[in-house]
Amino acid sequence: MLEGNRVSRISVRGFAVASATAVTTVGAVVGVAAGGEQKSSAEPVEAAAADATLLAEIPAGQQAQVQTASLTAQADIQSTAADAEAKKAAEEAARKQAAKDAKAKKAAADKAEAERKAKEKAEAEAEREAKEREEEEQVASRSAPRQESFPQQSSYTVAEVQAMARQIVPASQFQCFSNIVNHESTWNYQATNPSSGAYGLVQALPGSKMSSAGADWRTNPATQIKWGLSYMDERYGSPCGAWSFWQANHWY
Structure with missing residues (x-):
């Protein structure tokens, strides 16, 4: 009975060691992903060192479970950090692409507007010139003397x-x-x-x-x-x- 309690106590403390190791790993990974300075935590490391010898006392089957749980936790944390970094990179790339697309769209709209105004100006100028020519022709036709010839006479009434x-x-x-x-x-x-x-x-x-x-x-x-x-x-x-x-x- 005492041996069973000892194993249970050791198993719990083994899980504590794994948890401490996982916490340390989480701090390191999150610190790197956030781009901040990594701060060392003495307490989890010391706890892990103090209880490391307890793993040797845990039965082989339970050691495997503890190690698997620890590795799984670390993998999950690293995956979460990687996903966050990938999401951030994707959002930044999307923002840059959106800005690029908006700039290109504005440039195309400005070009189309300039072409429209140029076309309207050319059409108005052509219309004005045609109207001026027509008016000149009308004035010329009204004012130009007709070149009739008249027989000479000694006098005219x-x-x-x-x-x-x-x-x-x-x-x-x-x-x-x-x-x-x-x-x-x-x-x-x-x-x-x-x-x-x-x-x-x-x-x-x-x-x-x-x-x-x-x-x-x-x-x-x-x-x-x-x-x-x-x-x-x-x-x-x-x-x-x-x-x-x-x-x-x-x-x-």
Whole structure:
């Protein structure tokens, strides 16, 4: 009976030794896994040293059980520490990959936005240029004098001069042109201003300016009309532009 109690006591103390050894191992492994400084514990080591001789007194079968339990505990602790370290490494790798993916996604979005804006700008510019060309063509078609030829006459009536003007001046500008001629010469192609010397339908000053449209500027109403239309287009943009200026200033 006493021998049985002794074996039980020794077995318990053997387990204590294994436990102390396991605790020491746990401290070392956990300390390394956490990256901290490993601190030695004198008490578990001393306990293990003091009770190490007790293992020799334990029956062989129980020694194997104690050793197996100790090794299993150490393996479990090392596996847990390794799993924790692996999990930490995986989380860090996932974080870095997520940041990399987010950066790449933002760069792709920025590139797409820049390309979209560039395309919209190019389309708007092309549309603006097309509109400007169309407007220029419309202005040119309205303002360009028609190149009709008229037979020379010794004299012309007002009706004949006005008929010439209708054929030369664009229809959209004729009324403005007519308003100016009415005020300047009342459609008299030989009208002369006695004080200034201005001459003709549009009262060119001096009258010789009209020679740029033809040498017969003194006697040919068509030459005077062509010169007057060109003058109004160049200086005011159109006969209607000249008429607006005339209304404000009573000269042009």
